[in-house]
Amino acid sequence: MHWANVQLLRPDLAVSSGVARSVREDVLGERRIDDPIEVSAVARLFACVLRRTSSEDLACCGVSGLLRPLRESPSRFEILYPTGQARTRQRFTVAHELGHTFFFDRAVSPPSRLSPHGGQAEERFCDLFASELLVPRSAIRRPLDARRCLEAAAHFFVSPQVVALRAVRARLFPYRAMMGVALLGKPSAPEALAPRISWVVSERGTWVPLAARLKQFSGLEEIMELSDQTVVRTVNLGSCRGAYEHAIAVCGRQIVLALRPAGSPLRTAMRGPAAAGVRCNPVT
Ligand SMILES: [Zn+2]
Incomplete structure (x- = not known):
């Protein structure tokens, strides 16, 4: 199973770690699997553009980051993340939002959700995906x-x-x-x-x-x-x-x-x- 073809109807934590490991291998190669990963490189592979915005803009939505499907763009999504966060926190926010892309049909424009948002289970999936992407278990x-x-x-x-x-x-x-x-x-x-x-x-x-x-x-x-x-x-x-x-x-x-x-x-x-x-x- 190649990570780029993964589309998920439901959040499955076992899948989350495996997909994150595959993404790390694609970006870093197996020999550098314990290297730090650049989230902007992963975002490019996922056809996501990254956009910084004020913390207040996101706080009024009650979120620390946001994934938005795009219409008529070479990119499929944009990820909004706050300027005011520490850089380490921004990296986690972007990695977490990348995890949400698996719950969209990316073949249509704009990408549309395959099923309703999975609530806390989907948030845990994205947290685990982000954690494995940023810090491989092997480390x-x-x-x-x-x-x-x-x-x-x-x-x-x-x-x-x-x-x-x-x-x-x-x-x-x-x-x-x-x-x-x-x-x-x-x-x-x-x-x-x-x-x-x-x-x-x-x-x-x-x-x-x-x-x-x-x-x-x-x-x-x-x-x-x-x-x-x-x-x-x-x-x-x-x-x-x-x-x-x-x-x-x-x-x-x-x-x-x-x-x-x-x-x-x-x-x-x-x-x-x-x-x-x-x-x-x-x-x-
Ligand atoms: Zn989320």
């Missing part, structure tokens, strides 16, 4: 730690959150939770700046609230000084309570913190169905 070979999460994110030019999600899916996520840390306010008090959780990827059954303050540290400076160290601190973060081992990695403004109960054996792989029950906020 996650060992249990992910905080430092390797940052290194892989820099190599593939994605958010560390995307890498953490890939590790969960590959069953190579040995923590209760991995999170980004930044100096943030909280929604009810934007001026209350403190080290807070900017994104979370957690294993099944673990809940960690976004924007929670990391009270176990005196401030952002202390966290940054602990880069590449593992410390045990008492936490009260959602369902993580008690003594937890904190593995910390810092690279520039990116901070990743990985949590697991102190004294528990370090697992080398997750049990159970991959990615089942994984919680995360929308990819940042």
Whole structure:
């Protein structure tokens, strides 16, 4: 099955990864399969033009990106993505929108949907397609730690959150939770700046609230000084309570913190169905 001929009536997660791998091979060749991919090259193959627009234009539609079929154009679609996003986020947005093209009949002009929008299932399909396109599963070979999460994110030019999600899916996520840390306010008090959780990827059954303050540290400076160290601190973060081992990695403004109960054996792989029950906020 060649990816260019794939037209889908329903979102099927098993198909999503396979198609994304085929696209990577087409763009990069098998020998460079672990290289970062340029989403604009994929967009050209998909006959999509990329167009930046203001975040406000898209926010009023309640979306972070938009795929629009085109009439009377050599391109089949245009993908709108916001100027205000970080470049890594823009790449994920474009890759996600490319995933939606599989649900259109591309032989007609303008392309028309093969079936009604598949709701959350189609969104998950597109997220998985984008993740595999940007970070191939083959790149996650060992249990992910905080430092390797940052290194892989820099190599593939994605958010560390995307890498953490890939590790969960590959069953190579040995923590209760991995999170980004930044100096943030909280929604009810934007001026209350403190080290807070900017994104979370957690294993099944673990809940960690976004924007929670990391009270176990005196401030952002202390966290940054602990880069590449593992410390045990008492936490009260959602369902993580008690003594937890904190593995910390810092690279520039990116901070990743990985949590697991102190004294528990370090697992080398997750049990159970991959990615089942994984919680995360929308990819940042
Ligand atoms: Zn979507």
